[in-house]
Amino acid sequence: MPTVTMTVNGQQVSRDVEPRTLLVQFLREELGLTGTHVGCDTSQCGACVVHVDGTSVKACTALAMQADGSEVTTIEGLANNGELHPMQAAFKEHHGLQCGFCTPGMVMSAVDLLKRNPDPDEDTIRHWLEGNICRCTGYHNIVKAIQHAAKEMRG
Amino acid sequence: MYGFEYHKPSSLDEAAKLLADNEEASLIAGGHTLLPTMKQRLAAPSAIVDLGGIADLKGIREEGGNIVVGAITTHDAVAGSDVVQAKIPAMARLAGGIGDPQVRNRGTIGGSIANNDPAADYPAGLVGLGAIVRTNKREIPADDFFVALFETALEEGEIVKEVSFPVPEKAGYAKFHNPASRYAIVGVFVSRGPQGVRVAVTGAGPCVFRVKEMEDALSGNWSADALKGITVPEDELNADLHASAEYRAHLVGVMARRAVQAATA
Ligand SMILES: Cc1cc2nc3c(=O)[nH]c(=O)nc-3n(C[C@H](O)[C@H](O)[C@H](O)COP(=O)(O)OP(=O)(O)OC[C@H]3O[C@@H](n4cnc5c(N)ncnc54)[C@H](O)[C@@H]3O)c2cc1C
Ligand code: FES
Ligand code: FES
Numbered sequence: 001m002p003t004v005t006m007t008v009n010g011q012q013v014s015r016d017v018e019p020r021t022l023l024v025q026f027l028r029e030e031l032g033l034t035g036t037h038v039g040c041d042t043s044q045c046g047a048c049v050v051h052v053d054g055t056s057v058k059a060c061t062a063l064a065m066q067a068d069g070s071e072v073t074t075i076e077g078l079a080n081n082g083e084l085h086p087m088q089a090a091f092k093e094h095h096g097l098q099c100g101f102c103t104p105g106m107v108m109s110a111v112d113l114l115k116r117n118p119d120p121d122e123d124t125i126r127h128w129l130e131g132n133i134c135r136c137t138g139y140h141n142i143v144k145a146i147q148h149a150a151k152e153m154r155g
Numbered sequence: 156m157y158g159f160e161y162h163k164p165s166s167l168d169e170a171a172k173l174l175a176d177n178e179e180a181s182l183i184a185g186g187h188t189l190l191p192t193m194k195q196r197l198a199a200p201s202a203i204v205d206l207g208g209i210a211d212l213k214g215i216r217e218e219g220g221n222i223v224v225g226a227i228t229t230h231d232a233v234a235g236s237d238v239v240q241a242k243i244p245a246m247a248r249l250a251g252g253i254g255d256p257q258v259r260n261r262g263t264i265g266g267s268i269a270n271n272d273p274a275a276d277y278p279a280g281l282v283g284l285g286a287i288v289r290t291n292k293r294e295i296p297a298d299d300f301f302v303a304l305f306e307t308a309l310e311e312g313e314i315v316k317e318v319s320f321p322v323p324e325k326a327g328y329a330k331f332h333n334p335a336s337r338y339a340i341v342g343v344f345v346s347r348g349p350q351g352v353r354v355a356v357t358g359a360g361p362c363v364f365r366v367k368e369m370e371d372a373l374s375g376n377w378s379a380d381a382l383k384g385i386t387v388p389e390d391e392l393n394a395d396l397h398a399s400a401e402y403r404a405h406l407v408g409v410m411a412r413r414a415v416q417a418a419t420a
Binding site: 019049112132 | 156157158159160161163183186187190191194203205207231254255256257258260261335336337
C-alpha cells in the first residue's frame with residue numbers, strides 16, 4: 001500500500017492506505033476526526049467540507065492520495081486553545097444550527113468565503129452556500145451567523 | 156469503489172506512458188465526475204493517473220492575442236482570473252456559474268471537456284468562441300472536438316494539455332440551470348470576433364451544437380431583436396423529468412436573446 005503524508009490541523013501525519021481511500025474516510029477512520037460528516041457521499045450536500053491548502057473542498061470527492069503533501073484543516077482545527085473560531089461562536093450565538101449535522105461543512109465553507117470576501121452581502125452568502133444543504137434551519141440563521149462572524153472578524 | 160493502482164506523474168510524457176502501459180487506466184484531474192462514477196461502479200479503472208502533479212498543465216496565460224488555459228486549471232481559477240475577466244468576461248462568468256464553490260475549487264476545464272456531459276457549460280464556451288483544444292498529440296478545433304453524447308475526438312491515451320481561446324469583440328453566456336445540480340438545462344454562448352459570429356447551445360441536445368440561422372441573423376444585426384421568431388426543431392432535443400424537448404426548444408430562443416443582451420466587449 002502506498003504511503004500518504006499530509007499536515008492535518010497543523011500536525012504531520014503519515015499512513016499506508018489503499019489508493020481508493022477517500023479523504024473523508026482517511027480523516028474519520030484513520031485519524032478519528034469524526035467532526036467531518038458524510039451526508040450524501042455523492043458530492044451534493046457539503047457535510048464533508050474541509051480545507052485543502054486553504055480552499056474548501058468536498059472530502060467525499062477527493063482521494064486521500066490527491067491530498068498527499070497538502071495542508072488540511074478540519075472543523076477540529078478551527079478553535080484556538082479551546083476558544084471557538086469567530087465563525088463557530090457566531091453559529092452558536094445566532095442559532096445557526098438545529099441537529100448540527102450540516103454544521104461542520106457550513107462553517108468550513110463559510111470560513112473560505114470570508115477569506116475571499118470579508119464583507120459579503122446576503123445574496124453573496126446564499127449563493128456561496130449552494131453546495132451546502134441544511135435540512136433543519138431554513139438557512140436564515142446560518143446566513144445571519146455568517147454576517148455576524150464577518151463583522152466580528154473585520155473587527 | 157473498486158481498488159486500483161495510483162500514479163502521480165510529474166510530466167505529460169510520463170502520464171502518456173502510464174496510460175499506454177495500463178490499458179484500463181484512467182486519468183484523474185478534479186475527480187468531480189470520475190470519483191462519483193467510480194463510487195457507482197459505472198467505472199472501474201485498474202489504475203488512476205493523477206494529472207495534479209504536472210505543473211505545466213496549470214494556469215492561464217496570454218499568447219499571441221489568445222487566452223490559453225491549462226487543462227488542470229480549476230473553474231474557480233478561470234472565474235477569478237484577472238486576464239479572463241478583462242478579455243473574455245463571459246468566460247469568467249460561465250466558469251463562475253458551474254456547480255457550487257467546492258465543485259469549482261476542484262473541477263477542471265480539461266476534465267469537463269474530456270467528459271463532454273451534454274449539460275456541461277464549457278462545451279458551449281469552447282464552440283461559442285471557436286477555441287482550439289491542444290492535446291499531447293495535436294490541435295483540435297472545438298467544432299470537431301465534441302462529437303456526441305459523452306464522446307469527444309480524443310483518441311485512446313490522448314491527453315488534453317490546454318485550451319486556446321481567441322479574444323472576441325463581444326461575447327455573452329446565459330444559462331437556465333437545474334436548481335439542484337446547477338448543470339445547464341439549456342445554456343447558450345454567443346460571440347462575435349475572429350471566429351465570426353457564433354451561437355453555441357449546450358444542455359438542449361445530446362451534444363453541444365451551433366445554430367446557423369441565429370448566427371446569420373446576428374451577423375447582419377447584432378441585437379436580441381434579430382433573433383425573434385427563430386426556432387430550433389425539437390425532434391432531436393433532450394427530454395427528461397426536468398424539461399420536455401418542446402420546452403428546451405423554447406428555452407434556446409430565450410437564452411440566446413439573453414446571451415446577446417448580456418454580451419459585453
Ligand atoms: C455537484 C456537482 C455539480 C456540478 N455542476 C456542474 C455544472 O453546473 N456545470 C458543469 O459544466 N459541470 C458541473 N459539474 C461537473 C464539474 O464541472 C466537473 O469538474 C467536470 O465535469 C469534470 O472535471 P474534473 O476535473 O473533475 O474531471 P475528472 O472527474 O477528474 O475527469 C473526468 C473525465 O475526464 C478525463 N480527463 C480528465 N482530465 C483530462 C485531460 N486533461 N485529458 C484527457 N482526459 C481527461 C478523466 O479520465 C475522466 O474520464 C458538477 C459536478 C458536481 C459533482
Ligand atoms: S458527503 Fe460529501 S458532499 Fe455530501
Ligand atoms: S442543522 Fe440539521 S441539517 Fe443543518
